[in-house]
Amino acid sequence: CREMSGPPGVLVYSRTPEGNDTLAWTNEQGYIVKQSPLDILQAAACKPDEPAVARLANHHELVRDTVEQIIAETSAVTSEGRLGPRNSPRRRAWLRLTEYAINLHTTAPLLYTSELGAVIKQIYDYPLHPDAINSLNRQLRAGINDRQLAELCGSLYDEHRLAITSETRVQQEAQIICSLGLAEQL
Numbered sequence: 779c780r781e782m783s784g785p786p787g788v789l790v791y792s793r794t795p796e797g798n799d800t801l802a803w804t805n806e807q808g809y810i811v812k813q814s815p816l817d818i819l820q821a822a823a824c825k826p827d828e829p830a831v832a833r834l835a836n837h838h839e840l841v842r843d844t845v846e847q848i849i850a851e852t853s854a855v856t857s858e859g860r861l862g863p864r865n866s867p868r869r870r871a872w873l874r875l876t877e878y879a880i881n882l883h884t885t886a887p888l889l890y891t892s893e894l895g896a897v898i899k900q901i902y903d904y905p906l907h908p909d910a911i912n913s914l915n916r917q918l919r920a921g922i923n924d925r926q927l928a929e930l931c932g933s934l935y936d937e938h939r940l941a942i943t944s945e946t947r948v949q950q951e952a953q954i955i956c957s958l959g960l961a962e963q964l
Contacts, residue, residue, distance in 0.1 A: 784811055786961050788837060789818055790844040793953040795905075798862040800848050803960070806834060808843040822958055833959040841957045849952055861902065867914035871931060872901045878924040894928055897935045904941035910934050 787805040794800060803812040803821065812818055834840065861869040875898050882894070906914070910931075917930060934940040 784817075784821060784960075786834070787811070787959075788834070788840045788844065789822055789958040789960060790841050790848075790954065791956040792845050792848060793955060794849060795952055798866065798905075799955075802844050802848060804840050804844040804847075806836075806840070808840055810844060810847055821960060831959075831961045834961070837957070837959050841954060845952050845954060867911055867918060868901060868906050870918055871914050871927065872898065874924055874927055875901070875931060878928055893932055893935070897928070897931045897940065900935060900941045900943065901931070904943050907934070907939045907942050909939045910941065 784803060785805040787803060789801070789803050791799070791801050801813065801815050801818050802810050803818050805811050812821075861872055863869065875894070879894050879898060913930060913934065917927065922930065931940060
């Protein structure tokens with residue numbers, strides 16, 4: 779790998795119980811030193827023929843400690859932060875649907891439905907279902923309009939695939955998706 783701009787340790791890509799993806803770099807003592815995805819990915823960059831090095835003896839403990847720190851940080855987040863990062867499909871859908879509902883309520887109150895309010899509430903209260911994350915990411919990138927977004931979310935809501943509610947919650951723990959040891963090159 780190229781010259782590291784930080785200490786040896788582990789990189790951990792995980793998903794919080796709320797469904798938010800996180801990337802963190804923890805040093806050998808178990809302290810998170812970076813959470814900037816760009817910095818972390820640059821530190822992990824290496825050539826395809828780069829020889830592997832032995833992982834740290836406490837690699838798995840560092841991964842566990844990193845995930846525990848991330849959970850502690852995210853559980854202390856304010857209610858506004860419960861929607862995830864500003865570019866998350868959950869936050870973007872909630873913001874657009876809320877604005878759409880306000881506009882409908884003001885300009886065309888007969889078109890506003892209580893289901894739209896229930897959809898918005900469910901997006902705010904619960905993490906998105908994986909099917910919803912994939913659909914919303916794809917459609918938001920494609921430039922879906924507000925009415926179509928409301929219809930898509932309404933359809934997912936009707937099919938119980940919009941959010942992971944208490945009735946549909948399967949996973950309540952953080953998920954470790956990937957970890958990578960970082961060692962100084964000799």
